[in-house]
Amino acid sequence: CTPGSVKGYAEALARYGTFEWADVVAPAAKQARRGFMVRPHVHWYWAQDGVDTGEVRTLDKLHFSNTGRAIYFRPDGAVKLPGDVVVNTDLAQTLERIAAAGPDIFYKGEIAEEIAADMAANGGLIGKDDLASYELSTAQPLWGEYRGYDIATSPPPASGISMLQLLHILEHFDVGAMEHDGAEHIVLLAEAMKRMTIDKDRHLGDPAYVDVPVARLLSRDYCSGLAAEIKAGLRARIERVDDRSPRDTTHISVVDREGNAVALTHTLGSPSGAITDGLGFMYNGTMSRFDPRPGRAGSLAPGKRRASSAAPTIVFKDDRPVIVMGAPGGSYIAPSMAQGLMNLIDFDMSMSEAVAAPRIVAVSNTIDVSNRIPRYVTEEIEGRGYEVKRSWQSYAFAALHGIQIEDGICRGGADPQRDGMAMAVPA
16 A cells, blocks of 8 residues: 555656656646645535444544645635635645656655655554555556457456456347336346446455456356346345445546547545645555455455556457546446446447436445436336435446547547546647
8 A cells, every 4th residue: 555656657657658757747736736626526525424434534534634634624624615725735845846856756765754754653554665665566458348349447456357247247138229227227237236246345356365267257158147147037145344435536538649548547545634744645545445354355465455446448449449438436436337338339329428327336235326317217126126225416426537539539528426527638
């Protein structure tokens, strides 16, 4: 759980970029100094009380550090409201230091010293050696196929495998012939998602520590067997620890004029609340994302990467990228991503339609549905003996952001539930 983003961005730029390091970092520093406006989704996230997850309240995390109290709250002590601006001068200065000195300052230089000193003074677990010895984990993408499209996504311990398994199960059904978000469609999705979740809980972990049977889980024989169970009317049942997956992740999809494509998902896992005085950035809280039970694929171990819900994805047709997509949303990401791709491929939706269409998730024994699913549909599903939970959100479950490329033209879509947007940026 050592902070890795700085080194990751530097490596990506060195391998594939054309800009200078300082020029890439400068706009981020400028944005931190200018500040960002609190938007409705940000405020909603801040206001979560944590009671249903057993975790520390988000407001308490925001209030934990000197920096947090200074930048996230009004002078009267109330958390900032939509329309207020959060200015983070400390973060701007940290970014400017990194821009000037290069990424090594974060891992072996002055910033590393400041991080280690703060950790040592407050019982933290990250020391100078952890920062200095941090190495990137790079891997080849995981490949799957859906109705003639080749799909590249994130390998274990990320959740691209879960998204692909879901698609490989659903390929055995004529999804496009169903009424979108009708009872038959929703029950099929739910049963496939439950089977995906069972395998995720059982097998997904850091491949350096556990054997993740990728080939078997994605094989046609195995997935056709799961599809046969669904066709026979067999209902899966999930036995798991309560889902405490965070929803605070960020995703961007980008295509440039040369056709290069990037799907990038960034997360703190679960914000820790800890901010070193003078540095301005909050440390990740991914220690809390491990399975607390010993002997499991996702159990805690020294040096182990925790399982991630991220599933940034690029879809190819005839070896050319045609869809670039990803989402924030914790354990909702894989099922939402699969639905987004099915909306594009099976239901012939545009990207803006695909990311905004009502979704469902079933990562427990309850089928959670968007509030835009008609009640006559959920009543029919409940009549079949399923428990259905209606979201208070009209746009619910992860937040798909994607680009579709057709005849050299890019068309983007951003899920209305959050504060993202699709735009073309002039060169």
